[in-house]
Amino acid sequence: MASLKFNNVYIKDFYSIAGPLEKDGQIRKFDATLDDYYFGEKTFEQAEIKMQQTVIDNLLFNNSLNSTDIDLLVGGDLLNQIAITNYNIKKYKIPFLGIYNACATFAEGLIISSLFLENKNAQNVITITSSHNLTAEKQFRYPVEYGSVKYATSTFTSTGSVGGLLANSGKIKIESATIGCAIDLGCSDVNNMGAVMAPAAADTISKHLKDLNRDISYYDLVLTGDLGSIGSKIFLEYLERVYKIKLKKHMDSGCEIFLENQNINAGASGPVALPLVLFNKVIHNRKYKKILIVATGSLHSPQLVNQKNTIPGIAHAVSLEVQ
Amino acid sequence: MMNKEEYKKLVKKHVPKKNKIKSLIIAFLVGGLIGFLGQVCVNILISSFGLIKTEAFAWTGLIIIFIASLLTALGFFDNWVSKVKAGLIIPTTGFAHSITSCALDYKKDGLITGLGSNFFKLAGSVILYGVISAFFLCVLEVIIHG
Incomplete structure (x- = not known):
């Protein structure tokens, strides 16, 4: 059962917010961007939570939906206990499934959400993920200001949050x-x-x-x-x-x-x-x-x-x- | 699927080789420069402030640690470390930097649970094994010289 076919699942809308370094990178068309890593908050973790909330708020607003119209939210992030998504979601009254597959989390979210829609168990599902360079560095590597030596093979955790609204119609x-x-x-x-x-x-x-x-x-x-x-x-x-x-x-x-x-x-x-x-x-x-x-x-x-x-x-x- | 050995070879083929000679030269020059500046500081303290040699060394250590910590806090030091690597990490500057960067990272997690318990996250190993090796060297010294 490794592969599944869907007939009636669409990504109706999406919203993305990106970090300060991403803003000056190759893509210049994000819905919103951060000027600094704090995003007006006191800690980097709070900034990441705010990014996720910005994404959900905009998805709801742009589609004229209330949080009660969303049947399910599937999401996750990189931090231990998927803390960012867990602390973000308490603001909304939306049934929530937290997931973790490191950087494959968004695809995992799409697959789980699609199953609910395909089986007609839900009408509107939001899939969300986020990462913040400095919260991830702190947890997985060295302190932010340590400036540990980077290798040619090292990758740089991007900052941002992306959400998709999945429904039975869309483009x-x-x-x-x-x-x-x-x-x-x-x-x-x-x-x-x-x-x-x-x-x-x-x-x-x-x-x-x-x-x-x-x-x-x-x-x-x-x-x-x-x-x-x-x-x-x-x-x-x-x-x-x-x-x-x-x-x-x-x-x-x-x-x-x-x-x-x-x-x-x-x-x-x-x-x-x-x-x-x-x-x-x-x-x-x-x-x-x-x-x-x-x-x-x-x-x-x-x-x-x-x-x-x-x-x-x-x-x-x-x-x-x-x- | 490939076996692990075969895959290791495939990965190795694509990973660029590190230029060790270049890193060595940079570390030697930068580390040497810090040593040189330290010696200048010692000489100034002795000639202009009339300190004795042991006091001048202690003050130089303090000054270098203070400057390194300040530069970490102002956000310069991490960029320099990632460029010159061991040249800045091995001298006292690196030790000070490792503590200050941990302190900055955890200052918002509480004074005890955050800053206090993570202060020596990176420097802890240096202190522990430094003290242990100093102990054994002292024992050796006593055995040899009585």
Whole structure:
């Protein structure tokens, strides 16, 4: 049951907010941006909560909905206990499912939401995710002001929050999806997340194509999550060598957010990287009709890495049709 | 699926090699510069303020720690560290910086639960193993010289 087909699920609307560095990057079309990492709040964590609330408030307002009209909210973020989403949601009276798949959280949210809509258990569902560079750095790496040494393979957690309103009508159809398995090929380098996630992305794509009996040329674009520049190279070679799939129309979200002169090493990461690029670049440009998004997550825990465990990666694929 | 060894080779092929010689030279020059500035400070303290040598060394340590912490708080130091790496981390400047950056990170989590308990998050290992190795060296000194 790895792959699912949907007939009646659409992304009706979306809203994205991005951080100060993202604002000066490659994409200039975000709905809202932050001038600084505090966003008028006292702590970075509060700023991330406010970003999520801005997204939900705008989704409700733009579609003339009340929070009571939303049947379900599915969301998650990078912090321990998915704290940001949990503390955000208490403001609204919306039934809530909290999820975590690291940077694959948004695709996971889309898949779960789609099941509720397809089975007619819900009419309006919001899927949300967020990440904040400084809250993530603090938790997963070193203190913010420490300025730890960055490697060529390091990625930079992007700041922002993206939400999608899913319903039974809209312009972006969620056509099918494949739920990935966690794959661990022995990587333990926390500064090279691309290498952790690349095999999972390749595995999920091959499973998706096999289950739905499709060739990779069926898609106008395959948008992978946050593999980054080096992870993308590993991914493409792995996909070709192991699964004999030659992927020509590929874009990686990690390489599409920041500019080279922003010194971001291998590119952007974080659960918002993929939806930021998807909604504000790929769909905004109206160039592609059939899009396969493959959100990749590195399921690492600093504690287990310290205990000499290798890191599992995961990837979920969602097929979108833009009308 | 590939086996782990094969995948390791594939990853290695795509990861750019680090320029160790360049990092070494930068660290040597920057670390040396800090040592040089420290010595200048010692000489000034002795000649202009009339301090004795041991006092001048203690004051120099304090001055360097203060400057490093201040630069961390003003937000410059992390950018420099990420560029010159070990050149700034190994001298006392790095020790001061590691404590100040932890303090800044956790200052809003409470004085005890946040700042206090995370103050030595990075520097704790340096203190612990510094003290232990100093103890054993002292024991060695007593055994050899009596």
